[in-house]
Amino acid sequence: MKRIPFFAIMGAIAAGVGGAMTVAAAGAGYENTLIFGGKIPPGYRDWRLISVAHEEGALNDIRAVFGNDLAIKAYRDGKRPFPDGAIIARLAWSYVPSEEYDKAFGRRQSFVAGPPTNVQFMVKNAREYASTGGWGFAQFDDGKPTHVAAPGCFSCHVPAKARDFVFTRYSP
Amino acid sequence: MKRIPFFAIMGAIAAGVGGAMTVAAAGAGYENTLIFGGKIPPGYRDWRLISVAHEEGALNDIRAVFGNDLAIKAYRDGKRPFPDGAIIARLAWSYVPSEEYDKAFGRRQSFVAGPPTNVQFMVKNAREYASTGGWGFAQFDDGKPTHVAAPGCFSCHVPAKARDFVFTRYSP
Numbered sequence: 629m630k631r632i633p634f635f636a637i638m639g640a641i642a643a644g645v646g647g648a649m650t651v652a653a654a655g656a657g658y659e660n661t662l663i664f665g666g667k668i669p670p671g672y673r674d675w676r677l678i679s680v681a682h683e684e685g686a687l688n689d690i691r692a693v694f695g696n697d698l699a700i701k702a703y704r705d706g707k708r709p710f711p712d713g714a715i716i717a718r719l720a721w722s723y724v725p726s727e728e729y730d731k732a733f734g735r736r737q738s739f740v741a742g743p744p745t746n747v748q749f750m751v752k753n754a755r756e757y758a759s760t761g762g763w764g765f766a767q768f769d770d771g772k773p774t775h776v777a778a779p780g781c782f783s784c785h786v787p788a789k790a791r792d793f794v795f796t797r798y799s800p
Numbered sequence: 801m802k803r804i805p806f807f808a809i810m811g812a813i814a815a816g817v818g819g820a821m822t823v824a825a826a827g828a829g830y831e832n833t834l835i836f837g838g839k840i841p842p843g844y845r846d847w848r849l850i851s852v853a854h855e856e857g858a859l860n861d862i863r864a865v866f867g868n869d870l871a872i873k874a875y876r877d878g879k880r881p882f883p884d885g886a887i888i889a890r891l892a893w894s895y896v897p898s899e900e901y902d903k904a905f906g907r908r909q910s911f912v913a914g915p916p917t918n919v920q921f922m923v924k925n926a927r928e929y930a931s932t933g934g935w936g937f938a939q940f941d942d943g944k945p946t947h948v949a950a951p952g953c954f955s956c957h958v959p960a961k962a963r964d965f966v967f968t969r970y971s972p
Binding site (some may be wrong): 673674676677679680681682683684685687690691692694721723726728729731732733735736737738739740741744784785787788795797799800 | 845846848849851852853854855856857859862863864866893895898900901903904905907908909910911912913916956957959960967969971972
């Protein structure tokens with residue numbers, strides 16, 4: 629696998645230059661590994677919520693992380709590594725102030741979700757994605773795959789190795 | 801119904817002096833209207849997500865809004881008013897910076913959900929809650945009801961009358 633500087637990848641992801649980055653970063657064998665056949669897993673928006681977060685900076689989004697049944701069960705049971713078939717979805721929306729909420733609260737303090745920006749998935753298959761911690765990665769912008777099985781995604785998740793490469797903690 | 805200044809109520813809610821406020825604000829007939837019998841609706845944490853938000857100031861939280869099946873269906877069908885039985889849950893967590901995420905992104909920009917602060921519910925029953933727009937309201941702190949059927953909750957929702965008193969919009 630070709631090595632790519634960590635922050636170069638992060639910058640590319642943050643800037644949303646997904647298509648070009650994927651091609652540049654994809655080592656042999658990656659080009660044709662279209663996770664989920666290049667399609668968004670159906671029904672992910674109905675999955676249960678794992679947690680929420682806000683990213684400032686170039687991302688400037690508010691985000692929700694969902695898990696399919698296998699992922700939620702592993703979270704609640706505290707089981708790691710996640711079982712094959714577990715899928716985690718991160719859906720982000722643009723971060724916008726809400727005048728309407730501010731009025732109700734009597735001061736400027738409210739931020740809500742605007743239009744969606746992109747959605748990312750991690751799917752667990754220990755054998756198929758052995759070279760990236762057992763996880764396949766994918767990102768979709770406007771429904772189109774922009775990062776698929778990208779090793780750059782995995783690089784960013786390495787610091788969470790002790791938690792099976794998943795950053796997000798379950799919020800009760 | 802006794803009238804209470806709007807911002808006095810908002811301040812009381814924001815400051816979290818729920819128990820005292822409820823007693824002070826409750827007009828005749830409210831004291832004994834314990835929504836859900838004073839219990840948290842079981843399983844609400846598994847409901848589907850409507851949207852997310854962040855409140856600065858005294859609240860300083862990040863929040864998720866969930867709907868039971870009736871509420872989600874009404875949202876997706878664009879149906880207003882919501883049908884009897886629809887329940888909307890707003891779960892908030894303290895808003896905390898994440899050093900771990902910041903490291904992954906290469907700059908200070910990340911905020912995640914800390915411990916839960918409280919959870920609020922709106923339940924629709926046009927007849928039972930006719931005097932508050934057809935909605936009963938409840939808040940639970942640490943699993944204990946602190947606001948129940950409080951008219952103060954309703955006052956804050958009046959500006960959203962055109963959307964059946966519900967502020968939160970569905971985030972696709």
